[in-house]
Amino acid sequence: MKRAPCSPASRGLLTVALTSLLALGCEAPEVKPTADGRQNTRAARIEGSLVVQSRARGNAVVFIYTADNPPPPQGSGRPLAFTVIPAAELFGTALGDTSPGPFTAPFALSLVQPGRYVLRGFIDADTCRFVPQPCHVSDFNPWYGVTSEPNAGDVGGGSVDPTTGATRILEVTTDADGWPQPLTGVSVSFADTATVPFDRPAFQVAEGREFDTATTSLKVLTLTPQPLTGAVDQRPPGFWVQFVDANRDGVPDDANNDTVPDFWPRVVVRKLADVPGVVDENDLDRDGVVDDEGEDYARVSGGKDGRPDVVVLAAGLVPDPLLAALKDEQGNPRTQPVFVPQLRVALQNRALDARDPSAPAPLAAVPPGRYSVTLVQSTGQTWRVPNELDPALADAAGLPAVPSQSFVLEVR
Secondary structure: OOOOOOOHHHHOOHHHHHHHHHHHOOOOOOOOOOOOHHHHOOOEEEEEEEEEEOOOOEEEEEEEEEOOOOOOOOOOOOOOEEEEEOHHHHHHHHHHOOOOOOEEEEEEEEEEOOEEEEEEEEEEEOHHHOOOOOOOOOOOOOOOHHHOOOOOOOEEEEOEOOOOOOEOOEEEOEOOOOOEOOEEEEEEEEEEEEEOOOOOOOEEEOOOOEEOOOOOOEEEEEEEEOOEOOOOOEOOOOEEEEEOOOOOOOOOOOOOOOOOOOEEOEEEEEEEOOOOOOOEOOOOOOOOOOOOOOOOOOEOOOOOOOOOOOEEEEEEEOOOOHHHHOEOOOOOEOOOOEEEOOEEEEEEEEEEEOOOOOOOEEEOOOOOEEEEEEEEOOOOOEEEEOOOOOHHHHHHHOOOOOHHHHOOEEEO
């Protein structure tokens, strides 16, 4: 039989309230979830082990990305979350030597929603332990674009199929009651064969910032290396250039069929939001995913598609003199990258909506505003201007001010 709720008399004094409830067998009050969404979220976890076969020493960093928005060079996704496994936990007593292992340590990523994911990571190596200058200390800092990617000497890794080496797609599913199920026993591998050979392509731009698309059909930017030392340590000796050969058949790719081979690094010139800082338009929360609401521009095909756009300019590397540098004495394509002292980037007065990178849609006009310039290396390392080293942003971030890093393309 259901007990009646306690009477007011049995709840007289706060000091005896609990005693009254226990003694009289009162009905417990109903508990309801609050409006705080975090208290009502159902989430799972992905956990497993790192397996490291490397002479490098440093903390291991593991990132999680959605499978349909992978990181460079395959896509432009940003990590949903990350975890850091300390070097002491990973290498133990071998932290002070250069033995290759293997070494193992557990890892876990919590609060994972149902979906499909990929895991990537790197060993943030302290190369100064064992080699003379120039070297890198462990310097990963996730909060700034200029400190959140691997440098020369770091060791890449990820969750891959052990038989094919292909990236594993990890799927978090739900049970019959809708509860997300943990994904356990996941292996993330690191090996010296994936050692990052060079620093990020830090650069500066020589030309002026203005691009009047009403009077100019083409603008060329000259990019030169921007060495940085201190809190941000990048020392690119030049730009690491090579032909794109995605299918590895020895023939350079030509994805847009313009009779000119495709090159690494790739160039992305994207529209920035009209807000302070370095924020992409229609990605105000900076998660790498297009916002649900935002700017939508008319297309050449007519009208708007009703979804926020990812506006980019038609841009690419000027092929001369890259073609000559990337061919041997017999005119055959070189299979290895080469360094060049500068890059020239051609910008056209054409804009596209790259929300679907596999099928960019031409826009009816070039939206005016501020645009960033990004280089993407074949290693997945990137560099963008403007960035947090802009003197207007650096002090607040506790980073050194570098005037060249404030460059922004002003499109009219």
